[in-house]
Amino acid sequence: MSTPSSHGRDTDSKFDLGDHTRSENGDNPRRSRRTKGSGNGDEENLSRKEQAIRDMASGKRSMPSALKPAEPQLVQMSDVHAIVIDWLWLGHLPRGKVMVLDGDPDVGKSLVTIDFTAIVSTGSKWPDGAPCQLGKVLIMSAEDDPDDTIRPRLDAAEADSNNVLFLNEVIDPITGRPRQPSLPGDLAVIEKVVRDNGVTLLIIDVLAAYLDPDVKIFNDQSVRAALAHFHRMAAATGCCIIVLRHVKKGEVRKAIHAGGGSIGLIGAARAGFMAALDPDDEEKTRRVLVCTKMNLAPKPPAQLYKIVGSENGAPAIQWLGASKHTADDLVDPDNASDDGDAANWLRSYFEDRKWNDADATDIYAAGRKDGYSSDQLKRAKHKIGVVARKPHFHGGWVWGRKGAAEGSDTRTMHSSHSSPAPESVNLSGAPLGGFY
Numbered sequence: 001m002s003t004p005s006s007h008g009r010d011t012d013s014k015f016d017l018g019d020h021t022r023s024e025n026g027d028n029p030r031r032s033r034r035t036k037g038s039g040n041g042d043e044e045n046l047s048r049k050e051q052a053i054r055d056m057a058s059g060k061r062s063m064p065s066a067l068k069p070a071e072p073q074l075v076q077m078s079d080v081h082a083i084v085i086d087w088l089w090l091g092h093l094p095r096g097k098v099m100v101l102d103g104d105p106d107v108g109k110s111l112v113t114i115d116f117t118a119i120v121s122t123g124s125k126w127p128d129g130a131p132c133q134l135g136k137v138l139i140m141s142a143e144d145d146p147d148d149t150i151r152p153r154l155d156a157a158e159a160d161s162n163n164v165l166f167l168n169e170v171i172d173p174i175t176g177r178p179r180q181p182s183l184p185g186d187l188a189v190i191e192k193v194v195r196d197n198g199v200t201l202l203i204i205d206v207l208a209a210y211l212d213p214d215v216k217i218f219n220d221q222s223v224r225a226a227l228a229h230f231h232r233m234a235a236a237t238g239c240c241i242i243v244l245r246h247v248k249k250g251e252v253r254k255a256i257h258a259g260g261g262s263i264g265l266i267g268a269a270r271a272g273f274m275a276a277l278d279p280d281d282e283e284k285t286r287r288v289l290v291c292t293k294m295n296l297a298p299k300p301p302a303q304l305y306k307i308v309g310s311e312n313g314a315p316a317i318q319w320l321g322a323s324k325h326t327a328d329d330l331v332d333p334d335n336a337s338d339d340g341d342a343a344n345w346l347r348s349y350f351e352d353r354k355w356n357d358a359d360a361t362d363i364y365a366a367g368r369k370d371g372y373s374s375d376q377l378k379r380a381k382h383k384i385g386v387v388a389r390k391p392h393f394h395g396g397w398v399w400g401r402k403g404a405a406e407g408s409d410t411r412t413m414h415s416s417h418s419s420p421a422p423e424s425v426n427l428s429g430a431p432l433g434g435f436y
Contacts, residue, residue: 088120088200088240090130091300092291093271095200098230098241100266100293102259103275107287108307108317109244110144111153112275113203115317116242118159120201127289127303127319135200136163138193140181142209149314156310157317165197183210184229194237207243208260220264227268243269255292255327270295276330278304278323280373286320292327302326324371342372342380350386350401357400360388 055061086095093099093116103109116137119126123134144150146166154161169178170189181190183204194202204210208217216222234241245259255274259266266272272293278286290302304320349366350358364374372380381387387402 085296086238088135089116089126089132091294091297092126092273093201093240093242094296095240096235096238097270097296098227098234098243098268099271099273100243100245100259100269101273101275102245102247102255102266102292104247107275107277108305108315109275110141110205111307111315111317112289112305113139113205113242113244114150114153114159115157116201117154117164117203118157121160121163122158127305128301128322133200134163136165136198137201137203138165138167138190138197138199139203139205140167140190140210141203141205142180143205152312152314153316155312156314165193165199167193181210182212183207184215184226185212187229187233191233191237194233194239199237199239202239202241203244204241205244207245207265217261217265220262220267223262223264224268227265231268247274255290255331258292258331266293269293274327274330278325279329280325280375282374288323288325288330290323290325290327290330342367342376343383345370345372346377346380346386347384350384355401357389357398360397360399363399 052061087093088095101109101113117139118124119132120135120137123132126132139150141150146168150166151161154164167181167190170181170186171177172179183190190202193199211217211226215226230241230243233239243265245261245265247258248260256266256272257263258274259272272291273289274292275287275289277284278288280286285306287305287307288302289305291299294300302323302325304323305317306320307315308318310316345367346363349363350356363377367374367377381399385402386399388397388399390397
């Protein structure tokens with residue numbers, strides 16, 4: 001039994017090892033008088049505390065709650081029932097999981113989610129032809145108004161607005177006034193909306209606009225702790241959650257690093273996608289939706305799309321089919337993964353012509369028929385020792401083996417004795433592509 005102190009507190013409950021160090025007759029060493037020749041008092045107290053720790057570790061003495069270690073909660077894996085992933089879009093959007101969609105403000109990533117909304121709300125087919133089960137969608141948008149932007153876009157995408165909900169504000173329980181939702185603090189409110197309405201797709205555009213002020217978006221631990229609440233809600237409701245991010249300013253070499261904030265966000269997500277301009281499209285009208293991360297299945301092929309007009313004047317997405325691009329191609333075209341295939345194709349093209357020079361325009365036309373862009377072929381020619389040259393000042397560019405056709409104008413991109421071919425530039429200053 002514990003002994004009350006002079007202040008009426010239970011001395012055994014204090015986080016002070018001295019109060020747990022009693023002699024066998026119950027005397028408290030703190031109140032014991034030192035005997036003559038007993039040695040240094042500090043050494044005695046230290047030895048008693050060490051003994052107390054040993055006693056608590058062996059179970060001879062009770063341990064204060066503040067010192068008790070965490071208890072492991074083990075799961076025997078043979079008792080776990082394996083389940084199959086439930087896909088909203090097969091191989092792309094997993095139900096009960098959180099995924100990230102990255103992109104610059106001008107590539108139409110919000111429009112892509114509007115198109116997703118139209119597909120889910122009508123039970124239509126996905127861009128690759130996969131079926132979609134009819135469901136409801138909840139949209140949270142901090143950047144677009146529901147009346148003049150979101151509703152017209154839904155109509156342009158032929159969505160069923162009866163199956164689409166928009167969450168703009170919540171009523172603060174303290175002030176009684178409406179305010180913007182704050183996450184993860186208001187996730188309980190959002191979870192109730194998801195459950196009550198049978199929502200299968202939740203879109204948060206953009207995530208940074210809704211995060212609680214104490215969530216440090218560039219801190220890995222802070223972001224992962226916040227995302228844990230999203231994961232729990234997604235798993236509990238079976239809802240697929242898409243969170244949108246803007247990409248970082250400046251150059252990056254890997255697409256998985258391109259999204260704004262900590263890499264912990266894409267690390268915690270189970271799937272990630274990026275919307276970006278197609279680097280092979282000189283007119284800059286074609287876009288690519290490409291997978292940056294997929295933990296639950298093989299990465300699906302990228303999908304091409306462009307933004308088109310509609311009868312009500314709102315923009316809409318038109319899907320153009322699959323693309324060979326990878327995510328890293330979009331942030332750094334020099335990383336193009338299919339350049340090896342393009343190099344093999346170009347080598348075969350010249351072998352069939354006994355390595356005679358060929359007009360660049362003819363090569364581009366033949367390459368396009370087999371699925372290779374002009375930019376891919378330009379990179380491929382360096383891999384197989386082919387150079388571009390202009391035999392006559394007023395003539396077109398031809399490609400051939402390096403060192404051939406001596407005496408011609410052999411200006412090439414790799415020549416150390418001359419300048420590279422110039423690029424034409426439009427009035428905005430954006431390159432339109434080289435003359436070859």
